[in-house]
Amino acid sequence: MAVKEILKFGNPILKRVSKRVDNIDKEVINLVKDMKDTLYSTTGIGLAAPQIGILKRVILIDLRDDDEPIVLFNPVIAAKIGKDEDIEGCLSYPGYEGKVIRPKKVTVYGLNIKGEKVEYVAEGLLAKAFCHEIDHLDGVLYTDRARKMYKIEEE
Template sequence: MAIREIVKVGNDVLKRKSRRVEKIDNEALELIKDLKDTLYAGTGVGLAAPQIGILKRAFIIDLRDGSEPIILLNPKITKKIGHYEDIEGCLSYPGYEGIVERPRKVMITGMNEKGKIVQYEAQGLMARAMCHETDHLDGILYMDKAKKVYKVEQE
């Protein structure tokens, strides 16, 4: 249980497909804790296991708006509705943003940290984050889908 180093673009692990989490055991619980610790040590709203070098189908999203964080294992987007373009960034590609088209609304299922199958209906930023993090689990980066990527000023 620790703050892990975030894997940066150029590392092959980000382009590989992740394996399923088969059960909630000590290894899975440790992964979840590391994802939480690492996300909260920075400023992002989502973090997928490959971004900390672990090829498992797990992510955390916390929009930091007072809502509960979502931890999802083996996520599967089951429905996409509409589309829109907006700006995305990524903790694995600091200093850059891109314009990416994503669904306005998604339905996603997966397993929570207690091993229960859960389903979410999300829209706007939450839908975008769920798509972004699910893409990470399939070895897809936002810049693979971006219409434009550009450098941003660092604070």
Template sequence: MAVREIVKVGNDVLRRKSRRITEINNETLEAIQDLKDTLYAGDGVGLAAPQIGILKRAFIIDLRDGSEPLILLNPKIIKKIGKYEDVEGCLSYPGHEGIVVRPRRVIVTGMNEKGRIVQYEAEGLMARAICHETDHLDGVLYMDVAKKVYKIEE
């Protein structure tokens, strides 16, 4: 469909709570395709719908490690296990990174792009990305939960 401009920090849309997706229709499928197109045009591992100006509860994560990308609608993290601290960045806040404590593992449920209820258990970077993208759907940015945020040299 289209590569969209990524919404940057300072735009109010990033602070708003996204709406649930109630049906898989053409609008939903177009939004999912735009998420894919926009993510793959850049170098991030995840992208949430609000980051392309769509206030719907959807995200895509692709660790770009040969595994299948995760497309999840209406995600809900139902269990968080352990903690670890690591560096995070965000396509909506280029040139910056932060130190964030996230769960080591998560169990998340939601809907796939075919409308089926799915559940995943993830750990490490995938668990971190699920938490980061789910936060976006609630208007929370990583710098809100970071221990420290700093500018990186390009």
């Protein structure tokens, strides 16, 4: 499909709440294709539809390991366990990162690309990615949760 422009920090669309996906139709499948093309044009591991200007509850996560990328519609965090502070960045806020506290473990459910209900129990980086991308669907940026922000120094 196409590589879309990733909206940057300060764009008001990033602060809006996304709408549920009621039908996984051709339009939504094309959105997912655009999200994949866009994500794979970067070094990022996740993308939410609002980051390309589409206010729909769709996330894409690919940790760039051997696992299949995760596409989830209407994702919900059903359970959170523990706390972990780590450094996060965001494709919508290039050149910066921040210290953010996230759950150590989460249970997330939603619909897959076939419209089937799926559940993930995630820890570590995947848990953080789920929290980060789902926050985007609610108009929350990691900068809203960061305890401290850092400008990334070019090497």
